[in-house]
Amino acid sequence: MAKQRMLQFVKVGKQMPEKRDADARAHDFDEIYGEFADAKAAEQSSRCSQCGVPYCQSHCPLHNNIPDWLRLTAEGRLQEAYDLSQLTNTFPEICGRICPQDRLCEGNCVIEQSGHGTVTIGAVEKYITDTAWERGWVKAIAPAEERSESVAVIGAGPGGLAAADSLRRAGVQVTVYDRYDRAGGLLTYGIPGFKLEKDVVTRRNKQLEDGGVTFVLNCNVGEDITFAEIRQKHDAVVIATGVYKSRDLQGPGSGAKGIVRAIDFLTASNRKNFGDAVPEYDNGELNAAGRKVVVIGGGDTAMDCVRTAIRQGAESVKCLYRRDRANMPGSQREVQNAEEEGVVFEWLTAPKGFAGDPVTGVMVQRMRLGAPDASGRQSPEVIEGADYVEDADLVIKALGFEPEELPTLWGEKALEVTRWGTVKADFRTHETTIPAVYAVGDIVRGASLVVWAIRDGREAAEAILERFAMQKASVAAE
Template sequence: MSKQRMLQFVDVARDMPEKRDASIRNEDFHEIYAEYAREKAAEQAARCSQCGVPYCQSHCPLHNNIPDWLKLTAEGRLQEAYELSQSTNTFTEVCGRICPQDRLCEGNCVIEQSGHGTVTIGAIEKYLTDMAWEQGWVKPIVAPQERAESVAIIGAGPGGMAAADALRRQGVQVTVYDRYDRAGGLMTYGIPGFKLEKDVVMKRVDQQIEGGVEFVLNCNVGEDLSFEAIRGKHDAVLIATGVYKSRDLQAPGVGAEGVVRAIDYLTVSNKKSFGDEVEEFDNGELNAAGKRVVVIGGGDTAMDCVRTAVRQGATSVKCLYRRDRENMPGSQREVQNAEEEGVEFVWLTAPKGFTGDSIEGVMVQKMRLGAPDASGRRAPEVIEGADYVEGADLVIMALGFEPEDLPKLWGVDGLEVTRWGTVKADFRTHATSLEGVYAAGDIVRGASLVVWAIRDGREAADSILEYLNAPTVMAAE
């Protein structure tokens, strides 16, 4: 019997994997953290206190059984640890890399609250899954028995792929439709390689293809194929499109050449990482090389943009955010990484307009924090007479995302949406107003985290299976 090696947090300090020096990592798009060695992973896992009420687990959207797989890791039972982590999470290697653990599992770790430094849950999760791929512990998708029913999934992001995985494992025929030329959604084209290297995502895509999932790519629903045609071809449909419409800023000069959307900028950069020829990058339009870059926004997308601009060779990178550091929505870990890499944060500032037909500068208003707004956060107020112009050659708008108008875009009647434009779906079953049509992920909850999309996709798959298993003809009374 393996010796229990837990509760080491008093004697063993928190120790993250080694981070590559900023002067080196600024030159490429590889991930910035090294891997744990086997002994180091076991040592850090052994810091877990095995508390009676595991707040790490309850604050994980997937309710991953974190204490148990930490214990198995500490005991050297790595394959069992991986299999336990995989039982509740379709993409453990993705969550280990990009989840904001400081706001979820690690931020609620009991020993963190007692001042000993949280267990490095994300780094251990990443280590376990990378080891599983190396050792062949990641099993192919094999259905116990094939079924005749087919399900269409619109959107090949984390929610859609999580549902596809769950449905294929039950033998359902699955076709995933996506507008892009590669599957993965924002995991592929929205998140830079220094946070999530693309071979990590492509391995899961390949696993699903080999497991029988059919991907129909470069397919714009409503243009290349109607929603009704998809619905007529399949027994059920899952809408998992995510939210891709960028929030606009109403300000003078916003249409100037050189003021671009974050999603366009990041997509082009990620396409180049695949080795694609991308005209908008090659002609300099969406390339930060040699430019003064200003990014507007304070979320994780803004952090992705500033760190990408540094790697593309920008002469300077500044991030404008209307609140202060303590009130920004992005991960504090990401802010620290960006600062190490040379990004300058200009807190309590907001754009008032833009100068030049081809962007020359941002008219900036200085702000102060006033009384709390409806959300409880202190609302920013303009400081009159403190405006100035920040010189810029490229301005990237990272103000968040909104849902597209799917009923109009797809020409479909009866698909109910909320006043925010998200698809209205039952929060338990994910069923929409249309018979046999379900919705999951950001298109329902608004722009959110990958881990929530995974949870929604898995739950929606369970509901779809119940729907497919229900008798279609009721016995006559």
């Protein structure tokens, strides 16, 4: 009788890959989780219940075929597991590292709901593709035939790169334009190395380049090349610029020196770790070393900031968030990691103003949760007379991001936007109000997850290929 390899959750407990000691990891930017060994990956995959309605899959934006590649991993059929994993996900090893699995696949795992502890889906996903790279299973893109159609992708973040990958595999000529000197967008400059080591991103960029994708870097659309010129050069355009305009703080003293944007702080840190010259880091403007740091915000960007500040040698790091722990938008796993590393969270607090210039403190008002707002979450209310001052000589604003005014920046009034400034695009095809111009990721959704950007990029590529097929059929009919 064949050995039962699955449904082992009744005998085998949940186990994550080994996590490095907090004191050790707080001094470098290396990833904090180790790799599963083959036997451990198989063991943890075997805990999957193979349920008839896989909620892990339905709650994944890419609808990854999770139960099947868990079963293949449990059976030791790793190359087949990799082949199945990459069918639905352009960058599985990246999603395995940075997706908030506790809110998506793992948070909806059936055995998690029944009290047995979730299958560690993200860790297995990372393991499968890292193993594929090590064993040479990941090949350069090699289209079956080259096509004459050309597509421009504006923005080399996850959405743009996912579209570029899908289009290039179909033989389309793809050119990616990006304002930065390295491709990857927030994967390269926004997310710290302790969550996503940069060689993981650079090898994907190289795979795209080796497969025939052309990168035009240090190129600011609207300045170095116009949007009209890009449209003239290509048969279709994908807008994947992301959202980089930081939400601002109001209140007395909000313009003081020492109050900085999260994106500037994180980019400077990542550039320094690349070995770049970063004057703003070296002169202390964007360097937390020896300083009392206060980060304002409760999302994943705030978690990246507090944990980066710890690694830079801050004297103290505190995070102010206006709701409580249960209602914060960031990953609970990230909060736990931050606390282990020495970050102090001040729940139910919000800035009222700032003292000093350069800043010496944050004027804080205490909050309580009142009635639910339109989203169903309880709205924070100020507790009168409970204000206090939190000492700080570096304040980092991590309040989220808003879209830049693309129609104005690019001189393209025909590009319609919503009242929030995001680009209007069809929910299925991602085509904008300009024919043959598509938009994906955060520039459509607002600040969101990498996995949603990947999904959008893949869907837009599919719609563009359908467009090209229809055009070809129309020409043949004439």
